[in-house]
Amino acid sequence: MTYRARVTGAFLAAVLSTTAFNGAFAADDTIKVGILHSLSGTMAISETTLKDAMLMLIDEQNKKGGLLGKKLEAVVVDPASDWPLFAEKARELVSVDKVSAVFGCWTSVSRKSVLPVFEELNSILFYPVQYEGEESQRNVFYTGAAPNQQAIPAVDYLMENEEVERWVLAGTDYVYPRTTNKILEAYLIAKGVKPEDIMINYTPFGHSDWQTIVSDIKKFGSAGKKTAVVSTINGDANVPFYKELGNQGIKAEDIPVVAFSVGEEELAGLDTGPLVGHLAAWNYFQSVDNPANAEFIKTWKAYTKNDKRVTNDPMEAHYIGFNMWLKAVEKAGTTDTDAVLDAMIGVSVPNLSGGYSTMMPNHHITKPVLIGEIQGDGQFETVWETPGLVVGDEWSDYLPDSKDLISDWRAPMSCGNFNVATGKCGGKGS
Amino acid sequence: MYRIFQTLLIALCLFTAIPGGLRAEEGLRDLVNALGEAKLSNMDEHIAALAKTGDAKVVPVLEALGEGMLYARKADNQVFLTKESGSNLTLTDPVTGESAGEAPKAAFSKIKVNNGVRRAVRTALGSLTLLSPDRNQRLKAAQSVLQSPNADALGAIENALAAEKDAEVRALLERARATTLLISDRPVDEKKEAVQVLKQSGGREALSILSTALNSADETLRPDIEAALAGIEQTQALWAAGQNVWYGLSLGSVLLLAAIGLAITFGVMGIINMAHGEMVMLGAYTTFMVQEILRNSFPGLFDWSLAIALPLAFLVTGAVGMAMERGVIRFLYGRPLETLLATWGISLILQQSVRSIFGPTNREVGNPSWMSGAFELGGLTITWNRLWIILFALAVFAALLFLLKKTPMGLQMRAVTQNRRMASSMGIRTPWVDALTFALGSGIAGMAGVALSQIDNVSPNLGQGYIIDSFMVVVFGGVGNLWGTLVGAFSLGILNKFLEPYAGAVLGKILVLVLIILFIQKRPRGLFALKGRAVEA
């Protein structure tokens, strides 16, 4: 038997077995939960942690006796940071593995890629990452922050507490930074900032040579007005960016940088000494001091058997999403999609920053917004937080085409893009 | 005798000093303890109050506050200077400066600081330490009063200036005085002089100070400031071109480092080595390992970490390269395109192995102190790490050139790659030379990884980011020619950096790629083409 024969044999066997599986013998004694996070490729750096977090949550839940008297079973697949593969794997999870809900995706494009699949097969996706908004889909629950739960409070903070008058909006060239910056630009101008006091800069993914841009920022900041940088720079490019900031001597006291995509996990790859005082806006920090969070961190460190592992905001989003799903399933008494979708709205569970988060009818959740400063040990210290919870606003009020839209998935309306001006579902309708 | 005298003296001091001293101490203690109850919003008032005492004991307290090492005891709101030791805090009394033992962290709450507080601390410390006997402390103080000017400190600065002997500190103080003067209520004539002082010092800093001043200047002063600003901007524009060349050189050196190993494995040996980027990555991870061990066991040696990592990275990646060559590539000589497939497979395996062993997230590689920060050279800002990387890239290049051109080993390598059979019949052990050449190329890639770990992410994807650029550089320069790689790397680097300000980072890169494609049409064998029979082989 040649090598070739063995390979083809294995392949055929596997195809046959997946086909056979499809004969709907989904095991009845477990409830399956799909985990759709890249374990290889460029996004593995962020997403692998979420896979581990989900496995831990499922493990913990099983120790507490599972759900509806059944054990939970995690089905892990690797979409390999390849967006069409996300769609394929999502389809496989739902139609072959028969999972009851999927927790996954990180980038906007991966979410966009799987949306039609969840819609077609009527299953549930929990999406745990801060994103650009402008979307509300029946089958998706957005547990990360919408722009109004992250970007706008951060800008408010800088305006009030640091008296910033000049703004650099620096981002990676993709949808999230583009939209966030569009919203921020409109917001700043509405607040009376002059257009010449706003500098917008986009860089490609994984940009590693920041010399020119950092020196431009320095130059922009030497116009005699207090300047701040609002960074929507994506994962990989942050480390060289911050290294260059540190080396060119941009101190937080002079030009603070507030970031929306830099969390504890990203800082773990950096010597944060020169970065103390730069800011980040999230809905959760590992340093938040309360018993629920302490317990979570302890479990996480024990689960990963690594005392140095950090927790971050998207992990908290999964924590919230997972608990909401558990509660909704218990409420509905079944994992049937339609019943769970109905039961989800209004479900309220404790979050890790010391309060409760509620699922709103627009499939976004309520969250506190925290502004933290980077510390020398790679953690954030909360220097400001919103007095109450902020409801995720799916359709931004600062974009001309979306300000009339709302979303409400409760029974009579059941619409993701209801236009309050025309009173019709389906966008602008003109 | 001496001892008796000393005791007497101390007793005397105590006797006379206690009542007044105690009172002052208690006042200070109250001020310090008040920090523990202050809010972030009114912290600057408390700091100013502390600074006003002018007491030297305030300096360590404020320093600790800025570093976030000031804690308040929950039980009685006593504030202490602290040092972390495990889950305990080592306490120091802020007023007496005496040790106050150790206590568990949980019994204390940290006094929160933010940028505003740090700024206030910087200002306060600046005027407090202007007259310090330590030169470095004065230098730092002068810098802080320059960065956060405060009109009240003008008198203190002038006093310090009168007493100052050190030229560097003096220069800084002059500028600080001018800056502070501009925001004070001194007469316009003095302000005009101050503007001239700032104009002379030039640079971005002066630009920033003058622009700030312009916003609040009255009509008589305005033209002076505007003229000064225009003058500085003009010189800045001239320097900007120089700065671009520098950025280009620095980008070029990164490209050179990434490509130079490939110039051996691909350029000289003809192996389309897709696992080249992973060799760079392995070098970076070696640096991480070295730093990790140093951090845990020999923290004093941290500044030497790169020097230790370099030979190790060379050996580790060289060994991996040797294994690759012996295990896979040697069966593929004469089938260059198939080396592409095999090495691509190997690169997947190496990436995933690193991911399994070290995890998918970034690992922290620190900059040794001599690679941090920047210095000014005329109007250029030159960061130390970039400077060292340029020098390192050139050194590696020179060493490699020497090895290939001047040593018997290099002679054999060139012989084997030019005409394998002939070399073999001359008694050269070609398989051995092949293995060594490949190991050399890989080892150099590993050393590049040590340097790149200083400016980039250390993650399993590190290599992927460099592989395409490396191939471009080698092909652009001309396959098989080391000088071509050198010239190619630097010219692509500079070209990129000159396009970037006009076209933006993305379009700039696209333009460079298009130019490479067009250039290859003009010179199908790169910048420095090999001539003669070697071409057809």
Added chain:
Amino acid sequence: MITSFLIRSLDRTIVIAVAILLALAVLVPALNLLTSADHPLHVPTYLVSLFGKYLTYALLALALDLVWGFCGILSLGHAAFFALGGYAMGMYLMRQIGARGSYGNPLLPDFMVFLNWKELPWFWYGFDMFWFAALMVIVVPGLIAFVFGWFAFRSRVNGVYLSIITQAMTYALLLAFFRNDMGFGGNNGLTDFKDILGFNIQADGTRGALFAASALALAASLVITSGIVRSKFGKVLVALRDAESRTRFLGYRVEHMKLFAFTVSAMMAGVAGALYVPQVGIINPGEFEPGNSIEVVIWTAVGGRGTLVGPIIGAILVNGGKSIFTAAFPEFWLFALGGLFVLVTLFLPKGVVGTALQYVSRRRAYREARNHKDAGLPAAEPLAAE
């Protein structure tokens, strides 16, 4: 003349392959649509689109085989043509959404609305018509390949230099399409398609039809490439692959022939991309990733370079493996895939199909030799086939 072209193209392997493809084109959609879900022969919809995707990959690999296997042009940028074809189709599908997008704008796709675009860029006009989009699927990749090839072959850029500049081309396109200012949706690309030619894109029937179309396109391309390769022109192609200078000295215009093959191949890749997009439901700049083009080379090599059928099998094998391994061993599948590439290059240098053909012909020669011996005739050289 066309008949003779067709007949010439049909040797036995090709005939079998084409027959299998035609059978699949009918059987798979039929088994999906006509049998109930618990029928033993039922093909679930999930597998229909999965295999449809493999078939488009196979077509891409076949296109590469034409230039690499028969012309010696190792293109490391073929996925670019695939993606361009995909974008052309994606733009058509985007325009079909019409007013059903989130914002209900009848003209502008969603991504343009929320980035505040006021009017449709000029290059989006015409894509609301299927025939125009279908034409662009072929014309755009063909034109780019033509211009690129015209410069490159005329300047006699070859070998690794050519490979690297094709890589530069796809990399430059990748960066360009990532730019949101380009008007192609940036990193998110084009998604959320509703229907194609009036049929709901998520319906089982449409999926079946797309699968059949992919199988037919692959079969047709197989016939065409096989025709090209077996024609006189094809023989000269092989000659120039093996000794370019000599062919040139014999008076052939080598650059024209290369240009022809390269352009045809790019058009085929474009068609593959156009069929791929409606089946996976998204097209984004990730498809231009240089790594993707290298993967195409690997499929071709695994199957067997220069065998036409080989690349098809290679593409299906590697991608099937990827589908299975990413689910079965999500943490370790890269080891399996990487190991596969190394092992294939080491032990099956001619690829799966190449090795099989070699084995068959060797067996045949051996059997003939034995027959000859039995008959008392002098033995033929068993390895003469090589």
